[in-house]
Amino acid sequence: MPLTVKKQGEKLVASIRGDIDHHSALALRNAIDEAISRFRSKTLVLDFSEVTFMDSSGVGLVLGRYRNICAYGGELELRGLSLRHMKIMKLSGIEKIAKIKGGEENVKAAK
Amino acid sequence: MLTKLNSERDALIENNLGLVHACAKRFKGKGIEYDDLFQAGCVGLVKASDSYDKSRGFAFSTYAVPAILGEIKRMFRDGGSIKIGRTQKEKAISLVRLRDELTKTKGEEPTVYELADYAGLSTFETAQLLNAVIPPMSLTVFDSAENERQMDLIGYDSRADMTDKLSLHTSIESLPEEEAKIIKLRYFSGMTQAQVAEILSLSQVQVSRKEKTILKKLRGII
Amino acid sequence: MLKPQNEMKLILKSHSVNEGFARVAVSAFAAQIDMTLEELSDIKTAVSEAVTNSIVHGYGRKIGNIYITCGIYDNNLIRIKIRDNGCGIEDIKKAMEPMYSSLGGDRAGLGFSVMECFTDKLKVYSKPGKGTSVILEKRVSIKC
Amino acid sequence: MLKPQNEMKLILKSHSVNEGFARVAVSAFAAQIDMTLEELSDIKTAVSEAVTNSIVHGYGRKIGNIYITCGIYDNNLIRIKIRDNGCGIEDIKKAMEPMYSSLGGDRAGLGFSVMECFTDKLKVYSKPGKGTSVILEKRVSIKC
Numbered sequence: 228m229p230l231t232v233k234k235q236g237e238k239l240v241a242s243i244r245g246d247i248d249h250h251s252a253l254a255l256r257n258a259i260d261e262a263i264s265r266f267r268s269k270t271l272v273l274d275f276s277e278v279t280f281m282d283s284s285g286v287g288l289v290l291g292r293y294r295n296i297c298a299y300g301g302e303l304e305l306r307g308l309s310l311r312h313m314k315i316m317k318l319s320g321i322e323k324i325a326k327i328k329g330g331e332e333n334v335k336a337a338k
Numbered sequence: 339m340l341t342k343l344n345s346e347r348d349a350l351i352e353n354n355l356g357l358v359h360a361c362a363k364r365f366k367g368k369g370i371e372y373d374d375l376f377q378a379g380c381v382g383l384v385k386a387s388d389s390y391d392k393s394r395g396f397a398f399s400t401y402a403v404p405a406i407l408g409e410i411k412r413m414f415r416d417g418g419s420i421k422i423g424r425t426q427k428e429k430a431i432s433l434v435r436l437r438d439e440l441t442k443t444k445g446e447e448p449t450v451y452e453l454a455d456y457a458g459l460s461t462f463e464t465a466q467l468l469n470a471v472i473p474p475m476s477l478t479v480f481d482s483a484e485n486e487r488q489m490d491l492i493g494y495d496s497r498a499d500m501t502d503k504l505s506l507h508t509s510i511e512s513l514p515e516e517e518a519k520i521i522k523l524r525y526f527s528g529m530t531q532a533q534v535a536e537i538l539s540l541s542q543v544q545v546s547r548k549e550k551t552i553l554k555k556l557r558g559i560i
Numbered sequence: 561m562l563k564p565q566n567e568m569k570l571i572l573k574s575h576s577v578n579e580g581f582a583r584v585a586v587s588a589f590a591a592q593i594d595m596t597l598e599e600l601s602d603i604k605t606a607v608s609e610a611v612t613n614s615i616v617h618g619y620g621r622k623i624g625n626i627y628i629t630c631g632i633y634d635n636n637l638i639r640i641k642i643r644d645n646g647c648g649i650e651d652i653k654k655a656m657e658p659m660y661s662s663l664g665g666d667r668a669g670l671g672f673s674v675m676e677c678f679t680d681k682l683k684v685y686s687k688p689g690k691g692t693s694v695i696l697e698k699r700v701s702i703k704c
Numbered sequence: 705m706l707k708p709q710n711e712m713k714l715i716l717k718s719h720s721v722n723e724g725f726a727r728v729a730v731s732a733f734a735a736q737i738d739m740t741l742e743e744l745s746d747i748k749t750a751v752s753e754a755v756t757n758s759i760v761h762g763y764g765r766k767i768g769n770i771y772i773t774c775g776i777y778d779n780n781l782i783r784i785k786i787r788d789n790g791c792g793i794e795d796i797k798k799a800m801e802p803m804y805s806s807l808g809g810d811r812a813g814l815g816f817s818v819m820e821c822f823t824d825k826l827k828v829y830s831k832p833g834k835g836t837s838v839i840l841e842k843r844v845s846i847k848c
């Protein structure tokens with residue numbers, strides 16, 4: 228599974244590797260949701276720094292995990308988004324609800 | 339009788355070296371030296387001439403070409419069986435690195451043609467490889483170009499072999515706890531500086547600075 | 561539309577494992593025009609969206625054929641058509657609105673927006689019960 | 705022959721620039737089965753020979769379509785068909801003999817021998833004036 232889930236302090240960090248499309252998103256979703264319910268962390272961090280391809284299925288993956296972590300009263304943080312992936316994310320307005328870290332330049336550059 | 343047979347066999351070999359050249363030429367530029375391809379092909383030719391039976395009515399080439407190709411094919415096998423994923427990934431990573439280098443030296447992003455040209459690959463192959471992996475390390479702005487290279491050195495470069503890693507391991511024991519932790523997380527767990535910063539409640543800039551000093555120190559020790 | 565300089569047609573089954581293959585095949589073909597990696601990724605992303613729609617919406621649980629045509633025209637124009645014989649779209653205008661999705665779950669409703677964002681032209685033809693065609697055009701920069 | 709688990713069809717023009725694309729497309733599709741790099745390049749090599757023959761011999765100076773079907777079957781069997789509507793082959797047995805070539809120049813007459821050597825099965829069907837089909841089969845080793 229191209230996914231590593233680690234507990235880092237209070238945070239649950241899920242690092243995704245490889246391509247995120249509709250085909251790969253299903254397994255990623257199940258694994259991340261399983262980790263959310265097991266660890267019950269207040270903060271879910273999704274790390275995209277090793278994602279090689281992403282289309283709108285990646286946005287759906289994020290929105291779905293956002294809904295899920297909200298149900299636990301937690302919050303969502305996104306890391307390592309490249310300029311290109313940020314551009315796609317921003318079509319959904321996700322930056323208004325999730326904390327985006329480590330790519331401030333990208334957030335701005337992606338208009 | 340035996341000597342006659344031998345001279346017949348020698349003639350067969352000598353007269354058909356052209357077959358070996360024809361076969362070897364077919365596989366030029368695929369990562370094996372022409373001389374080696376030719377050598378392997380000759381082994382096939384010798385085997386074929388040993389077992390060739392004229393009375394069966396086949397032309398010698400019908401018999402020899404599959405034997406020659408078979409030996410040449412074995413050469414490619416003997417490189418060991420490499421799983422696709424890994425080598426493709428390595429190749430792709432070096433392509434992206436090449437792109438970054440070219441971007442730096444030329445001041446603008448190279449096109450796929452230019453990349454292919456530099457890497458000596460076809461454009462189709464290049465496109466396919468880039469599909470396999472485009473490491474976003476180089477696409478993200480937040481990791482400075484410098485520590486990318488540091489990561490490459492220890493993370494990906496196959497020349498940074500195990501002995502380096504092992505000696506690094508023993509030297510780390512002599513470091514203060516926090517410093518040892520930074521190096522372990524960065525180079526043995528393969529984490530990014532941002533990840534390490536998170537764990538140690540430091541800023542990424544602090545991790546970057548500390549890492550540089552520790553590496554200098556380690557180089558002194560090693 | 562003039563005749564393409566070169567053209568390929570690809571027929572795939574609507575298995576989701578083929579999404580990745582469709583991206584690779586189209587971008588490998590398109591790469592015979594010289595362009596930057598960014599432009600190549602734009603094409604990949606748009607194709608991925610259209611193919612995924614045919615799989616997810618067009619055919620749903622069924623397995624059907626997806627027809628992809630990719631043509632290379634003068635002045636570095638790439639034209640890609642992705643067609644399915646699936647359920648079709650009732651209201652194309654509504655379907656193309658950002659954040660609209662007829663499916664719940666994890667769909668963001670952004671597929672068409674992404675296609676628009678990463679190409680120069682997007683056309684959608686569809687007939688309910690018959691199928692859907694998406695045409696993507698991208699003109700890549702000419703370098704000397 | 706049972707139904708394939710997955711299958712793709714590709715239609716190309718007989719421009720020589722498409723040889724490379726055909727190789728890449730087939731190998732990208734075949735790569736969904738786990739195999740070694742050598743096995744993958746065996747497949748590429750064989751496909752390349754067949755496609756080149758359709759371009760060089762089948763169509764010659766004309767430009768026609770080349771039809772490639774690639775199917776993945778149970779037990780890691782890959783089956784590839786390369787078909788053209790070109791001039792066809794009079795004497796298939798003779799054409800398949802090593803070092804036989806109907807064209808002079810740089811052609812060594814090794815194409816069919818290479819296909820045979822790098823696959824597990826090779827079948828050739830042809831009708832003069834109608835066209836040629838080459839079927840290549842390769843069973844790749846299962847690795848754990």
Ligand SMILES: Nc1ncnc2c1ncn2[C@@H]1O[C@H](COP(=O)(O)OP(=O)(O)OP(=O)(O)O)[C@@H](O)[C@H]1O
Nearest residue numbers: 283613617618655661662667668669670671672692
């Ligand atoms: N090929 C198709 N066949 C049938 N309906 C389609 C097709 N493509 C798109 N649609 C319809 O258009 C809607 C919008 O598509 P779009 O790709 O923008 O969003 P989505 O697929 O629902 O979500 P996302 O692409 O973000 O995962 C879909 O929900 C679907 O109802």
Ligand SMILES: Nc1ncnc2c1ncn2[C@@H]1O[C@H](COP(=O)(O)OP(=O)(O)OP(=O)(O)O)[C@@H](O)[C@H]1O
Nearest residue numbers: 757758761762799805806811812813814815816836
């Ligand atoms: N698709 C085809 N259409 C018509 N004739 C063909 C086709 N494929 C092969 N042939 C005939 O079979 C002969 C042998 O083919 P083969 O590939 O073995 O050798 P070649 O193409 O002549 O030389 P090489 O492949 O070494 O460059 C050809 O010379 C040609 O006459």
Ligand SMILES: [Mg+2]
Nearest residue numbers: 609613671672
């Ligand atoms: Mg969609």
Ligand SMILES: [Mg+2]
Nearest residue numbers: 753757815816
């Ligand atoms: Mg040939």
